Amino acid sequence: MDIVNFDNSFQKLPEFLYEIVEPTPLKHPKLVHVTELKKELGLLSYTDADILKWLNGELKLIGDQRISTRYAGHQFGVFAGQLGDGRAISLGEILTSTKGRLEIQTKGSGITPFSRMGDGKAVIRSSVREYLCSEAMYGLGIPSSRVLALIIGEDKVYRETVERPAIIARVFPSNIRFGHFEMCYHYNRPSVLNELIEYTRLGFFEGVSIYEMLEQIVEKTAFLIAYWQSVGFCHGVMNTDNMSILGITIDYGPFGFMEDTSLSHVCNHSDDSGRYSYENQPHAAAWNLEKLLVCFSKHVPRENLNKLLLSFSELFHAHYKKLCHSKIGLYKLEPEDDALFGSLLQILSSHSIDYTYFFRQLSNYKIKQLDTISDFWCYYAKSEQLLSWFLLYDQRLERELSDNHKRSMEMKKINPKYVLRNYIAQEVIEDIEKGGKQKLNEWLKVFYSPFEEHAAYESYSKPSTSINQSISVSCSS
Numbered sequence: 001m002d003i004v005n006f007d008n009s010f011q012k013l014p015e016f017l018y019e020i021v022e023p024t025p026l027k028h029p030k031l032v033h034v035t036e037l038k039k040e041l042g043l044l045s046y047t048d049a050d051i052l053k054w055l056n057g058e059l060k061l062i063g064d065q066r067i068s069t070r071y072a073g074h075q076f077g078v079f080a081g082q083l084g085d086g087r088a089i090s091l092g093e094i095l096t097s098t099k100g101r102l103e104i105q106t107k108g109s110g111i112t113p114f115s116r117m118g119d120g121k122a123v124i125r126s127s128v129r130e131y132l133c134s135e136a137m138y139g140l141g142i143p144s145s146r147v148l149a150l151i152i153g154e155d156k157v158y159r160e161t162v163e164r165p166a167i168i169a170r171v172f173p174s175n176i177r178f179g180h181f182e183m184c185y186h187y188n189r190p191s192v193l194n195e196l197i198e199y200t201r202l203g204f205f206e207g208v209s210i211y212e213m214l215e216q217i218v219e220k221t222a223f224l225i226a227y228w229q230s231v232g233f234c235h236g237v238m239n240t241d242n243m244s245i246l247g248i249t250i251d252y253g254p255f256g257f258m259e260d261t262s263l264s265h266v267c268n269h270s271d272d273s274g275r276y277s278y279e280n281q282p283h284a285a286a287w288n289l290e291k292l293l294v295c296f297s298k299h300v301p302r303e304n305l306n307k308l309l310l311s312f313s314e315l316f317h318a319h320y321k322k323l324c325h326s327k328i329g330l331y332k333l334e335p336e337d338d339a340l341f342g343s344l345l346q347i348l349s350s351h352s353i354d355y356t357y358f359f360r361q362l363s364n365y366k367i368k369q370l371d372t373i374s375d376f377w378c379y380y381a382k383s384e385q386l387l388s389w390f391l392l393y394d395q396r397l398e399r400e401l402s403d404n405h406k407r408s409m410e411m412k413k414i415n416p417k418y419v420l421r422n423y424i425a426q427e428v429i430e431d432i433e434k435g436g437k438q439k440l441n442e443w444l445k446v447f448y449s450p451f452e453e454h455a456a457y458e459s460y461s462k463p464s465t466s467i468n469q470s471i472s473v474s475c476s477s
C-alpha cells in the first residue's frame, strides 16, 4: 500500500520526543465503521480490507515508521513526570488538499515504551464513546480530534471485568499537547524545547512569533472552553497531558454532556474533589495554561507571560457571553443580559432541569406565550422562579424587536436538539458488542446534524430518566 503525500514530520524532531514502535494487531479484527474522512484523506482507492489491515498494524505503508511520543503532564494538580502515548501509535501524516496536514494515530494498538503498568489496549466501551463524541463535536461545530475508523477484536482485555478490545484511528492536525512542552522543560532539554517550539510555530501557527503563537493558543483554548460550557460538555480529565496545543478537544474518557443542570456537575466518578466539575472547567484551563506558559519562561519575558495568562479570562468571558446571549435569542447586547443568563443558569441548576432540552424548547418560545413551550412543562412543575424569569425575558425580548419566527430559527442553530447522552452511547456500545453496526451508523447521522429535527429520534432529545442518567463513567478504559 502506498499513499501519495504521506509524511512523518514529527520524526524530524529530536528522538527525545518519541520512540519507534511496532503495533500489536488485534486478533480476528473486524472493521465496524469508516467515516467520511476516508475521502478527505485520499484513501478512497483502498478497500475496507486494506484499511483494516493498515490500521490494525498488519500492513505497512512504504516509509511507514510508527512512533509513540513522549510527554509529561500535571494530573489532578500534581506534576506526574513522564507519561507519553501509552497505547497510541502515530502512523504519520497525510498532506490533504482540503484540510492541510492530518496525522493519523491509532489508539489501543498495544504496549509502547510509555505504557507504564498499562496493557496498551482500549476496550470497546471507551473506544465507541470516543468515536461517537469526536464526530458529535464535529457536528456541533466544536474543535475536536476526529476519527477515521473503528476496529474491534476478539482478544481478552482485563479491566473490572473481562472485556473485548478495540482500536480507533484518530485524526488531527497534530498530537502535540501541553505535556510535550512540559516534558522538555521539566527534564531540562532546552534545545529540544526550542526545536519543538519552532516545529509548532512553523507547522501549525503560520510562522508567527513565539509570543503571537502563545496568544493564539490562549485564545483557542478560551474559545474551546466557552464552546464546551455553552453545550454543557464536561471533559472529565482536564490534565495538561490531555490539552491540545491546537485548542481542540482530545482524549475523550469519562466525558459527559450535562443532562440535569448542575453547575457543580462532575462527570468522572474518579474525580472525588470535583476538580474538573462543569463550573470549574474555565479555571482548570487557565491553570493548565499557566503550566504551559512556564515552559516559555526563557523565551518570553515574565510580565508578558503574565499578560497572556490574564488574557484567558477576558477572552473566555467574551466568547462565552456571545454564545450565551445567542442561546437565549439576544443579539443587541444590553448590560443586564449577563445577569439574565446567569440567573437562568442558577434556576436550571436549582431545579435540575435538563440543559439541552430547556434551551431547545426555549427556541420555540413566543413572546408572552408560555404555552408555546407546553411540552417543556410536562416535565417540570411551573416553578415560581422560572415564571418570574420569563416575565423579565419577555420584557427583554420586546426590546430586542426580533420576530418570533426569526428568533426561533436563529436559536435552533445554536441550541442542539441532540447531544451524546451517556445512555445513547451505551445503546450503541451494546449493539456493537453484539456484532451490530446499525446503531452506530444511525446515530452518527443524527450527530452530524444535531441542530436538525430527526423525527425517529424525538424521544432521545427529551430529559432522560434518572436511571439512564446514573450510568457511571470512570477513568477505566
Ligand code: AMP
Binding pocket: 083, 084, 085, 086, 087, 088, 114, 115, 116, 117, 118, 119, 120, 121, 122, 237, 242, 251, 253, 475, 477
Ligand atoms: P488518559 O487518562 O487516558 O489520558 O491516560 C493517561 C496516561 O495513561 C496516558 O499516558 C495514556 O497513554 C496512559 N494509558 C491509559 N490507559 C492505558 C493502557 N491501557 N495502557 C497503557 N497506557 C495507558
Ligand code: MG
Binding pocket: 241, 242, 251
Ligand atoms: Mg490522555
